Amino acid sequence: MNPKLKLLAEGQGGVFSRGQAADCGYTPGQIHDRIRDGRWQRIRYGQYAEAADLSHLTPWDQQGQKHRRLVHAVMNSMRPGSVAVSHQSALALHGVTLWGLDLAEVHLSRLDRHRGGRIAGVRHHRGKLTEADLTVVGRLPATTVSRALFEMACTSSFEAAVISADAVRRDHPISTDVEQRLLEATEFWPGSATARAALQFSNPLSESVGESRLRVLMQNHGLPTPLLQVAFTDADGFVGRVDFYFPDLRTVVEFDGLVKYAGATSESLVQEKLREDRLRALGLQVVRITWADLDHPARVVARIRQAFARS
Structure with a gap:
């Protein structure tokens, strides 16, 4: 994209019209070629933008x-x-x-x-x-x-x-x-x-889409209202901050979104396991919920209630 059109598009959220491209020196053939080979994307009739890689986003x-x-x-x-x-x-x-x-x-x-x-x-x-x-x-x-x-x-x-x-x-x-x-x-x-x-x-205090969805799920099924983002320590110091804590039932619920571990190293996963072990050593029940679990609300609620019973 030439500098003139690029500057214009930046002031319009990356979008420009066919007429604006023509005013910046692009011929109908050049516009057609850029759309055909994928350099430009058609956003709406007569409106375009440079192709963007969004694969790193949720x-x-x-x-x-x-x-x-x-x-x-x-x-x-x-x-x-x-x-x-x-x-x-x-x-x-x-x-x-x-x-x-x-x-x-x-x-x-x-x-x-x-x-x-x-x-x-x-x-x-x-x-x-x-x-x-x-x-x-x-x-x-x-x-x-x-x-x-x-x-x-x-x-x-x-x-x-x-x-x-x-x-x-x-x-x-x-x-x-x-x-x-x-x-x-x-x-x-x-x-x-x-x-x-x-x-x-x-x-x-709800930090992600997954945590918000899980809160709604728990509320819909009549579970007690948990505390959010509670920090725990043990004799060795800070253990971690948990997503949901039911203090009367000594139960922690963590939401593990797929995004959370994108690019995670084996070392970071080991550290997460050690963190969970330290939480259990404090006498807490720990339940982990994933994105896939949210498609099965009854199963999620049953697991949490089982943790309540164990506590």
């Missing part, structure tokens, strides 16, 4: 990155001042973790009198946005993190809402005043009960 982060490009591609064709990026699309722009959501559509909130609805893969929303609800992300008008979270949580599953709410609580803390204002503004929205429940359940 599946949900790959989806988030692709969605951000799609958002920029859509906004490149919108009339300035007519819309703001909203809902999960705004959360993606803000870099908030998304899981369990349909990211095929871009969500926009109208700032003009245009009607809502779905048009060409874009979901247009009608709603009252105040100045406090709006910000700018990467030169794009968008709803704030807190507003976008409420918007998304009212239209998603409880699990998906908790995952993003945990991430927002952790990385973009919401003030009490802002939360109260949004609770009042969304009180009668469809799905507001799910949003409220997810926000109340959210916890900034």
Whole structure:
């Protein structure tokens, strides 16, 4: 990509239009060749980006990155001042973790009198946005993190809402005043009960998608509420910080995501085993849950309850 087009694309989330490529000196044939050989990717009709290797990212982060490009591609064709990026699309722009959501559509909130609805893969929303609800992300008008979270949580599953709410609580803390204002503004929205429940359940100490999903699973099956990120020591000093601890039942539950051990050495795995042995020596039951286990909730709950019984 020539320097002129590269600089232009960098200001648009990596995305550029066919017309912009032509203005920067590319002929129709050159554009066609770059798309055909994979150097450029078609993001949306008439909108392109350089090919990017996302294999080092988690599946949900790959989806988030692709969605951000799609958002920029859509906004490149919108009339300035007519819309703001909203809902999960705004959360993606803000870099908030998304899981369990349909990211095929871009969500926009109208700032003009245009009607809502779905048009060409874009979901247009009608709603009252105040100045406090709006910000700018990467030169794009968008709803704030807190507003976008409420918007998304009212239209998603409880699990998906908790995952993003945990991430927002952790990385973009919401003030009490802002939360109260949004609770009042969304009180009668469809799905507001799910949003409220997810926000109340959210916890900034949840450090990953897997931990958030496991918390929801345990809560759905009526397990006691665990403490999160509890540190343990023994006679030799610091043992480690565990994901979940049930103090009354002397049980530790750890979530082992596949990402956690990506590229892990045999030495690090041995150290993890020794850490677990030291936890058991403290009289604790230790249960390890993996991504694959989350597909079998009853089995997960049975293992945890068995640990409770042993304790």
